[in-house]
Amino acid sequence: MTPYLHTKAAARAPGSRDIFALAWPMTLKAIFLHGTVVIDGLLVSPLGEEALAAMGLAAALAGLVIGVLFAFSNATQIRTAQAFGTGDPIFLKSVIASSLTVTVTLGLVGVVLISLIAPGVIDQLAVNEAVAAQAQTYLTIFMVVIIAESIGQSIASFFNGCSQTKLPLYGYVLSVPVNVVVSVGLIHGLWGLPEMGVAGAATGSAIAISLQSAFWVLLLVRKHGSLRRVAGWHKGAFSPTLRRHITFSLPIAATFISATMAAHLCSLIYAKMALNGFAAITLIAPWNMLVGQIAMQWAQATGILVAQLLGQGASEDVLDTFLSRAWRGAFIAAAIVACVFLAMCLSIDWIYADLEPETRAILFGFLPILLLIQFPRATNAICGNTLRAAGDTVYVMHIFIWSQWAFRVPATAFFILYLDLSAFWVLSLFFWEEVVKFTPFHRRLWRGEWKHSQVAA
Structure with missing residues (x-):
């Protein structure tokens, strides 16, 4: 079982090395995250302005949902750190269960809203029918990314809060090369893959992020699987525990x-x-x-x-x-x-x-x-x-x-x-x-x- 228990007597003042040990993997992960947006643009740019416009329009709509997921995941990081400090496995289990419940629900709601609203918005904003069609296709595939991120980002934030900041970085080290290679192959029809154009970029992202999230799920089971056997909830029952998590998270997300x-x-x-x-x-x-x-x-x-x-x-x-x-x-x-x-x-x-x-x-x-x-x-x-x-x-x-x-x-x-x-x-x-x-x-x-x-x- 993962050793969660601490004592107040064990509390000491961490030094700069302790902060650096947490910060450098988080910094590289953030650079990977923001750099992926730039890479996607570079991969699609040879297809021309219409393809870039379609990807930009679809990404703007999907980015609203992704941004909300990342906002709530940031709150999970802090709440996890509080729970980890107490050494209470019930508290830790409550945080990850509540976080996944919130982000997966938000991801599903986001997908439903995009399905209902996006076609009309795209038709209004797209400069022509070709751009609208490509944007809609891209967005349809990209919904897989939204669902995968709703799971993955909660787990990554949980690892960060437990001072295991290298684990989320490993996920990006795995997913970014996969994203680039698969996207290039599907965009241009290389190595026997179908030529999908803009849809290929979305498919590459969907495959890479799904792989990344699956990797983090496996790590969660391996590193913290013992939490599944912990009985009880932090606030006595799951419903009040979930409400407390939402109350804590809302100001941070806002x-x-x-x-x-x-x-x-x-x-x-x-x-x-x-x-x-x-x-x-x-x-x-x-x-x-x-x-x-x-x-x-x-x-x-x-x-x-x-x-x-x-x-x-x-x-x-x-x-x-x-x-x-x-x-x-x-x-x-x-x-x-x-x-x-x-x-x-x-x-x-x-x-x-x-x-x-x-x-x-x-x-x-x-x-x-x-x-x-x-x-x-x-x-x-x-x-x-x-x-x-x-x-x-x-x-x-x-x-x-x-x-x-x-x-x-x-x-x-x-x-x-x-x-x-x-x-x-x-x-x-x-x-x-x-x-x-x-x-x-x-x-x-x-x-x-x-x-x-x-x-x-």
Whole structure:
């Protein structure tokens, strides 16, 4: 049986090595995840603009459901860490059972809604019938991915919460090459496979993600199969246990869903910018997403360990010692991210040699913002993940939602639609958003109430 039991006396302050051991597999997994989107686009691009448009339209619709699944899975990661810290196998069993119930239900509901709504939406948005037909075919196949992810992401988050962050990474190491090879073969009809075009990309993703999720299911049975024999539920019965899991998860999920919606709305507003500025903002976004994972995953690993320490009943001294170490590491991670952006900006003429000089100049002009933003972003992330780990999820949700919808979104519209400011000032809003969040985050953390959280409640 997996040793879950801990004692309060065993609680100690983890060091930077402990955080790094959790963070580096999570960082690579996140890079694999976001890189897959780029790879799919590259594989489909030889088919032409219609194929890309079809895939983009279908992916936008499916991405809404996938985003919700990932949001709830993130909550599972924190709840699992709390349960793992307590050493209570009943709590752990309750978390994984509740999480799978929630995400599989959401996945099935998402598939049903897509089946009912997507055809009409695609017909309205597609530029022609050919694009609409390809998008509908892609989306129909991609529903397999939604169901597979509804199972797989809960399990991956459960592993992360149990400090087994390498296991989800192994799944991506397995699935990404399969996705690429199978998709190439099915898109172009290679190696005796049927030539399916855009549908081939969806089929490759469906096969790869199904394989990945099946692999994680096998690992779950192997590593934590003993939980099936544990009697009872954390709240006495499954129904109240499930309700408690949903109550805990909703604010976290709402935070991530809100961020996604705000980003999409801002992207629509960006389209009103001058062409070169819009291109520069569009190009910097994937860099921000990929490179920023270094600091973000360090903060998530910190949150996992804080949740485990709180579950163990660690003393204030232990929590303070650990958080000071985590904070120093966060500043180092932020400095690394800043250095990557410095190297990127200094290499713009080589990386984007085909762009117009004005667009390259705008990208280089982003450098001061890209250097400065990393440090408040990293320390805010430490605060947010620590407070979430202590169960203070509603407060964190309010900080994110208000900073997005009361500040960044309206300010973006004002800067672009009324003041017609340059891309530099539009991008600077991300920095000022971190400044807006800084005081409420740090004031809440310094009050110290989170150190006495009863995470098993």
